[in-house]
Each structure stands twice: as C-alpha cells, then as structure tokens.
Amino acid sequence: MTTPANTQTTHQQDAILVLLAQIPAGQVSTYGAIAGAAGLPGYARFVGQVLRRLPKDTKLPWHRVINAQGKLSFPEHSAPFIEQKKRLLKEGIELINNKISLKKYQQKC
DNA sequence: TCCTTGACGGAGA
DNA sequence: ATCTCCGCCAAGG
Numbered sequence: 001m002t003t004p005a006n007t008q009t010t011h012q013q014d015a016i017l018v019l020l021a022q023i024p025a026g027q028v029s030t031y032g033a034i035a036g037a038a039g040l041p042g043y044a045r046f047v048g049q050v051l052r053r054l055p056k057d058t059k060l061p062w063h064r065v066i067n068a069q070g071k072l073s074f075p076e077h078s079a080p081f082i083e084q085k086k087r088l089l090k091e092g093i094e095l096i097n098n099k100i101s102l103k104k105y106q107q108k109c
Numbered sequence: 110t111c112c113t114t115g116a117c118g119g120a121g122a
Numbered sequence: 123a124t125c126t127c128c129g130c131c132a133a134g135g
Contacts, residue, residue: 009132031117042130044117049132052116065116073116080116 012040013050020051023064025091027107028100030068048073063087070100 015038023029031044040046051062063084067073074081076098085095093105 035117040131042118043132045115045131046117046133048116050116062116067116068118084116 009046012038012043012046015039016047016050017060020060020062020065023061023107025061025064026093026105028064028066028088028093028102028105029107030066030102031073032068033106034065044068064091066100068102070102071098 016034019029019034019037031047035041035043035047038047047065051065054060054062072081072084074084085098088095088100093100
C-alpha cells in the first residue's frame with residue numbers, strides 16, 4: 001500500500017462530519033461540543049476549519065453549528081451570516097437579538 | 110522551519 | 123451584558 005501518512009487528522013475530520021450529520025433539524029451544536037464528541041477536546045477551532053472546507057453544495061447541516069456563546073461565528077453583515085440565520089429560522093430555531101438559547105436548542109444526546 | 114491566520118473557548122475588567 | 127486578552131491546534135505562506 002502507499003504510505004497512508006496523514007490518517008490521524010483525516011480520520012478525525014470524518015468523525016466530525018458524521019457528528020455534524022447527526023444533528024437533527026430544529027437543534028444546534030457548538031464547535032467545542034462537536035470536537036469533544038469526536039474525541040478531540042480543545043479542537044473547536046479545527047472543527048471550524050473543517051466546516052470551512054465544505055463544498056458550497058454540501059448536504060450537511062453546517063448551519064446548525066454555532067459557537068459556545070450561542071451566536072453565529074460570522075460578521076452580522078456577511079452573506080454566510082444571513083444564510084445561516086435564514087436556515088435556522090426556517091427550522092423553527094428562535095434567535096433573540098441574534099443569539100440562540102443553547103439551553104433550549106443544543107443537542108443533548 | 111518560523112510566522113501568521115482563523116466558521117473557537119474561557120477568564121478577566 | 124459587552125469588550126479585551128490569552129490559550130488552544132492545524133493549515134498555509
């Protein structure tokens with residue numbers, strides 16, 4: 001076989017994508033929570049990098065991932081911010097002052 | 110190989 | 123509750 005060099009992070013990336021697909025509509029998760037669930041505590045930033053690399057036409061619910069503060073990790077005037085907020089509202093997630101109540105919407109499982 | 114960047118998180122003022 | 127600073131880790135220049 002050809003030397004499978006980079007397997008470690010690649011495998012973890014796949015785990016992150018799987019967890020992302022696990023998030024049901026109407027609920028959200030945080031970068032840190034996904035990282036921890038993937039067995040990578042403290043890798044919140046890495047999760048962000050993985051999502052950033054997702055293709056524009058991905059079927060994965062990337063919009064259900066927010067930061068630990070319950071807010072969207074995009075500038076309020078940016079296009080992705082508007083798009084994410086739009087999708088969340090469409091799923092029945094309530095944003096109060098551009099903030100989401102993790103208490104109510106964060107996936108517990 | 111070193112420095113900078115980034116869809117983060119948490120503590121402090 | 124808002125803002126700033128520091129620590130975290132991987133990827134890119």
